[in-house]
Amino acid sequence: xKTNQSDSSLFNRRGFLKTSSLATLTSLLGTNIxxxxxxxxxxxxxxxxxxxxxxxxxxxxxxxxNDKPWNVETPAYLLDxxxxxxxxxxxxxxxxxxxxxxxxxxxxxxxxxxxxxxxTYTLADLKTKFKPYTYQLVLECGGNGRAxxxxxxxxxxxxxxxxxxxxxxxxxxxxxxxxxxxxxxxVYIGYYGQDLHLSRDPKQPVISRGVxxxxxxxxxxLIAWAMNGQDIPLVHGYPLRLVIGGxxxxxxxxxxxxxxxxxxxxDGAKMTGKSYRVPIHPVQPGVDPPADQFKIIESMPIxxxxxxxxxxxxxxxxxxxxxxxHAWAGDRVAKELHVSIDFGETWQKADLKAPKNRLAWQxxxxxVTFPTQGYYEVWARATDDKxxxxxxxxxxxxxxxxxxxxxxxxxVKVV
Amino acid sequence: MNxxxxxxxxRWLVASLCVWLLCAxxxxxxxxxxxxxxxxxxxxARTTTAAHRPVTARKPAKAKPAxxxxxxxxxxxxxxxxxxxxxxxxxxxxxxxxxNMVLVKGQCTVCHSSKLVLQSHFDREKWIERIRWMQRTxxxxxxxxxxxxxxxxxxxxxxxxxxxxxGRRLPLDAPRWHTR
Numbered sequence: 001x002k003t004n005q006s007d008s009s010l011f012n013r014r015g016f017l018k019t020s021s022l023a024t025l026t027s028l029l030g031t032n033i034x035x036x037x038x039x040x041x042x043x044x045x046x047x048x049x050x051x052x053x054x055x056x057x058x059x060x061x062x063x064x065x066n067d068k069p070w071n072v073e074t075p076a077y078l079l080d081x082x083x084x085x086x087x088x089x090x091x092x093x094x095x096x097x098x099x100x101x102x103x104x105x106x107x108x109x110x111x112x113x114x115x116x117x118x119x120t121y122t123l124a125d126l127k128t129k130f131k132p133y134t135y136q137l138v139l140e141c142g143g144n145g146r147a148x149x150x151x152x153x154x155x156x157x158x159x160x161x162x163x164x165x166x167x168x169x170x171x172x173x174x175x176x177x178x179x180x181x182x183x184x185x186x187v188y189i190g191y192y193g194q195d196l197h198l199s200r201d202p203k204q205p206v207i208s209r210g211v212x213x214x215x216x217x218x219x220x221x222l223i224a225w226a227m228n229g230q231d232i233p234l235v236h237g238y239p240l241r242l243v244i245g246g247x248x249x250x251x252x253x254x255x256x257x258x259x260x261x262x263x264x265x266x267d268g269a270k271m272t273g274k275s276y277r278v279p280i281h282p283v284q285p286g287v288d289p290p291a292d293q294f295k296i297i298e299s300m301p302i303x304x305x306x307x308x309x310x311x312x313x314x315x316x317x318x319x320x321x322x323x324x325x326h327a328w329a330g331d332r333v334a335k336e337l338h339v340s341i342d343f344g345e346t347w348q349k350a351d352l353k354a355p356k357n358r359l360a361w362q363x364x365x366x367x368v369t370f371p372t373q374g375y376y377e378v379w380a381r382a383t384d385d386k387x388x389x390x391x392x393x394x395x396x397x398x399x400x401x402x403x404x405x406x407x408x409x410x411x412v413k414v415v
Numbered sequence: 416m417n418x419x420x421x422x423x424x425x426r427w428l429v430a431s432l433c434v435w436l437l438c439a440x441x442x443x444x445x446x447x448x449x450x451x452x453x454x455x456x457x458x459x460a461r462t463t464t465a466a467h468r469p470v471t472a473r474k475p476a477k478a479k480p481a482x483x484x485x486x487x488x489x490x491x492x493x494x495x496x497x498x499x500x501x502x503x504x505x506x507x508x509x510x511x512x513x514x515n516m517v518l519v520k521g522q523c524t525v526c527h528s529s530k531l532v533l534q535s536h537f538d539r540e541k542w543i544e545r546i547r548w549m550q551r552t553x554x555x556x557x558x559x560x561x562x563x564x565x566x567x568x569x570x571x572x573x574x575x576x577x578x579x580x581x582g583r584r585l586p587l588d589a590p591r592w593h594t595r
Contacts, residue, residue, distance in 0.1 A: 064530070065530065065534060066527070066528050066530040066531055066534070067528045067530055068526075068527050068528035068530075069527065069528075148584075150576070150578055150580040150582075151575060151576075151578055152535070152536040152537070152575065152576060154535060154537065154541070154545060156534065157534045197553075197554070198526040198527055198553065199526055199553070199554040201554060204553075204554055269552075273552075285582070309595070310593065310595070311587070311590045312590030312591050312592045312593050313592075313593060313594070313595070314592050314593065314594050315594070377586075377587060392584065393582050393583050393584060394580075394582045394583070394584070406584070409584075409587060410587075410590075411587050411589075411590045413592060
């Protein structure tokens with residue numbers, strides 16, 4: 001695996017890996033090379049088929065849905081942190097993680113039909129010539145909740161863990177676009193990243209999505225280089241990525257090298273067909289209309305999760321149970337959160353906090369007591385600022401299994 | 416004693432006989448035909464070898480159809496296991512054992528992990544639709560004669576789940592009980 005230096009500077013004069021090269025390799029791998037002192041001269045370690053193992057630095061209870069490409073979700077109880085740490089952030093990939101990252105020469109190019117003149121920035125340009133901003137931003141996979149659809153659809157079978165809210169630092173996309181200059185024909189942006197197609201054909205695009213220009217120009221739309229105050233982990237997009245909160249996380253392109261300002265709806269890989277789209281007219285479960293009958297998903301719908309306790313708690317009769325979790329609502333704000341211990345017959349209001357900033361998730365707490373010993377399901381239901389709530393049942397079925405925002409519930413036994 | 420002059424006299428016959436016997440022995444060795452395009456795909460079809468295949472080896476759609484693999488053959492060294500549902504599976508990929516599993520392992524785990532298959536439950540029409548989508552957009556090659564046995568396997572082992580579901584929520588799966 002190559003690092004960010006040319007081959008000759010990885011090794012010292014005697015041909016052994018320099019300490020600095022080893023350190024870089026170790027941080028990218030996320031683990032030690034145990035017999036590093038016995039590596040032969042001029043030898044670069046092979047790592048897992050050219051791919052790093054992203055699980056090396058993840059909590060061991062993360063759930064691997066797929067390992068090629070890597071798709072890993074966070075069980076609800078591991079989402080308990082107010083701000084999602086790197087080791088508990090879900091992983092979503094359409095292709096392979098890039099295997100060579102040339103950080104020294106990394107650039108971001110702004111081009112496209114509606115840019116005044118194409119412009120290229122180095123990482124140093126972005127970090128020094130523009131004001132940096134830090135926001136907590138919800139990234140939720142468009143397919144979060146897909147496992148709850150019947151009949152089953154294709155795609156990763158996320159339950160409720162395809163969501164995170166980390167703290168991202170970077171420059172506002174609107175400031176970069178103002179610097180490069182965009183014309184009034186601008187309609188959409190489209191990103192391009194360095195991920196590698198599963199076929200390893202370097203010319204085959206993996207994913208290139210985007211958002212309407214109005215969303216791109218929001219204050220919170222970031223070109224980010226740091227997550228929780230550190231370099232973004234490789235699997236999450238090092239050294240640069242888009243972070244656009246509240247929309248399907250596939251608009252937040254990783255390993256970002258180009259943004260095109262389009263004079264029409266972006267048509268890159270996974271923007272067209274049925275990818276991240278739902279039928280314009282609601283369908284019966286199992287019915288799959290033609291591709292021209294689909295519309296692009298924009299804001300994610302209202303949703304919530306119970307992060308404490310972990311499902312399966314046994315607790316003594318007479319003791320109150322303190323619950324907590326998060327709620328989020330795409331471009332909107334969660335207004336209320338209710339919990340029920342009787343399958344929705346009665347609901348109790350939780351204490352729901354305001355978000356740290358727009359497009360961050362919101363924390364809630366609630367105490368419940370149980371009338372008698374036995375088995376209970378505790379359900380959580382959030383409502384947004386337009387009065388729209390989460391459904392308790394399976395919501396509108398769609399052929400690709402997107403935006404299932406049905407209530408989360410946990411099992412509790414009172415003994 | 417008399418043999419020696421006889422052998423000398425008929426040495427060309429003896430030599431021809433030896434060559435013939437050698438050929439007969441070679442022809443009787445079992446030959447396992449490999450699925451196109453990967454080399455040694457049946458034995459080594461796991462994600463870790465993908466890096467070593469030259470990119471130019473695969474061409475979409477125009478490739479010659481894959482040769483039929485001995486359909487029920489399982490490489491003798493493949494380990495088996497039981498999955499969480501008690502179904503016998505290939506230990507390496509988790510794919511259910513059965514006719515044509517090797518075909519699926521060989522053709523389908525070249526690009527992506529078997530976990531993509533394990534997550535799937537489709538009827539035949541939907542499996543065909545997925546294959547066509549991969550061929551159209553993800554550089555999957557023409558499966559040729561292997562397509563039908565592959566579909567048979569997928570529908571049998573990863574077909575639609577029995578669906579008596581009316582849209583309300585199924586009960587939670589029994590959790591691991593804890594007292595934290």
